[in-house]
Amino acid sequence: MRKPSVTRLTMIVHVVLLVICILLMVPSGMSGAAEINQEDLRSLVEAALANNPEVRASSAHQRMLDYRARQAGSLDDPMLMLKIQNGVLRDPLNFSRDGMTQKVVGISQQIPWFGKRELRGNLARREAEASHLMREERLLEIVRSVKEAYYQIYVTDRSLEILARNMRIMDDLIILAQNRYTVGQGAQQDIFRAQLEKSKLLDMRITLEQQRRSQEIRMNSLLNRPVYTRVGTIPEPPITPFSQGCAELVELAENNRPLLKSMRAQIGRSRAAQALARREFYPDVALSFEYMQREPAMGGDGDDMYGLGLTFNLPLRRERRHAMLAEAASEEAMSAAELNDARNGIRGGIADLLSQMERRRRQVELYKTGIIPQSRQNLESAVIAYRVGKVDFASLLDSRLTLFNYERDYYDSLADYQIRLAQLEAMVGGLSSAQPPDPGTGE
Template sequence: MKVALYWTAAWVLASGVLASAQDMPAKPTPVAQLIAEAEANNSQISAADHSWKAATHVAQQVTTLPDPQFTVQQFSVGSPKPFAGFSNSDFAYIGLGASQDLPYPGKLRLKGEVANREADTQHAQVDVLRSSIAEQIKLVYLRLAYLDATLAILNQNDAVLQPLIQSGLAHYSVGQGSQADVLKAQIEHTKILREVTMHHQEMGQLQADLKQLLHRSQDSADILTEPLAATPLRSTSEELQAMVQEHNPAVHKDANAVQTQNAQLKSAQRDGKPDFNVGYMFQQTGSGYRDYYMLSLNMRLPRHKRVEAEVAEATERLNQSRQALDSQTQQQLAEVQKQYIAVTSTEELLKEYQEGLIPQADAAFRSEEAAYQSNKQQFAPVLSSLLDVLSFEHDYQQALFDHETALAHLETLTGATLR
């Protein structure tokens, strides 16, 4: 009996704990946690990482000596039959030999350097991809947070608008208002409903994109975002541009490409040197005859026209990669400047909205509403003031979204954490 009571009590306690856990609201997920999840699970990053790891094994292949060759010979005399003349001619023999190609000193080392540089470029490409996916996550995350904030604004203003519509209908029923004003307010209510529907549609699509980047099932729970908040930028334009030179993934990748082409040029120049082949063979003759021992040394001379063409090609590709690096650097620096201007200008806008436009519009609406409730004001100015509040609050969220988006772009461009 006691055992049954204990089990019943345990079941009740567990049920209470589970019910409490289900009632608890889900917590927002920080964007840094989502980025770490994508780096661990995203298939694109994993594929690029495997490609880089495969490239790291090339150097060992190209720096190893060519495969040795082993030879078995049988030389007949007087007849094509095997071993003909082996017992009565000192020209007939069975030979065993080996040979080895020996590239000119330094050739294999330079080929290995080219392979290592190409592996470094592959690794830099992984960093570019990782940075790109992190930026995509940030932008989707910020857009979701923006839509969540504006959705709350729409619902809040609709909650204010509906009592006004009811009040307008009441005034109109006793001949104190205009039907056109009430109809206009109802249209604004319908427009808010339309905006809410469009918000939910876009948020659903963004959730699908975010889950794909995180490699989550599309049936998994939606991701909650933290509220948008303005992040102050503490770095100057000069500091940000210096970060581009040191940490920008795209610039780093192109710099590795320059080093790869430089190693390729050195390897092409070394290809003009001759290669060698060393061989040795033992030839056994019949009994009563002396055996043969043969050492051979061969040299292969590269054709100068081919080598000159390879050197010319490598030189042009080196120049091309240098120009591409310069172009990429200038492009990234210009983009940093544009995003820096976007951040500083939106900071001014946010201040204007917070300290001026929104409080003033809200005060004007409260004044118009109070006058309307005391029958000292028409309905149209009240509706207009409410729409001004809605517009300014929406514009504030848009400026906040633009500010944080520009910071996210700056983080990608500089390779630094600014938010």
């Protein structure tokens, strides 16, 4: 009878170890290895803003637009004229044969109607401003993408940690089922089912490891560094109270969001285009001066001569100019409608993100203080009850799976809160300094 006694002692030891493993499954717990090579979100964002090719191209793009705007308001180059006037064909190089033969040097300058140059420069500056602000909008998207990738790596790492703990629990459950089967208290099917559950966990680990690698590649692409660079572990971010309301955030977006600024600049460009189109109904002027040098001939003294000219274009194609004015007015109406649509989208987006963040915050608190501790207690009770034959093995596995899913949901809610916060920051164009500290920095 010693062998059954030893087997029961082994079963008791495994039950105790299994309970200890369950007690160690704390939602906020991190292994010692996780403290090594922790990534800092602020440093990653700074690296992206310093190294991302789109960011580098933005400054060059702004200089290009500034130089283009300078060209728009400048005068056309003057025209120099050199000619021989009234030359004699029978003796083309003899300038003293006829008194009317002249060597002419002239210069002319095209001068737009008053105000056109200023309007053209304003039009180009508005266009440059709108284009550059759209570049700044793209920079906000880069920062948001870095933060999203950061928290996606975080939740994947936590899922892998939970998976590793559950695999250790499954090993203990397999041994426990084997021991009960040995003493005739359990079914062999329990062993097979436990091994199948472990195989499912192994399959899930393969998928999570691949997801982690894909997220690393995305992060490295945003930071413009080699795609095989390893991304370190992510510390657990705190959820701090969010003080700003929807109305305050909408006002912040009106003042800070590059998209809205770009659309307002586009409206200003359309108005400048209308003003320029109205000036097109007036003629431009060309001033010219000619100096005519003559040689004495045919009894004449050959006095030099000059000529002054004032030339106007005739703006008779009024249909084209009316169409130009209508085009600019339609562009203004279109830009104003797009601005209102963007404002409505931002208002709705801010309200929706605040609602989702509040839901996730409450879920995190509920998982941390209620659901997960209760699920852990339920699993501990199921292990003890299975040991004495009060519950079947399927119920024990269900309890383990329930705790596993709740722990993953906890970290998913925690990461999703931070992702929504990053999206909110991008939507309003950056939060004020009164906001909570940057998650993950601990400041």
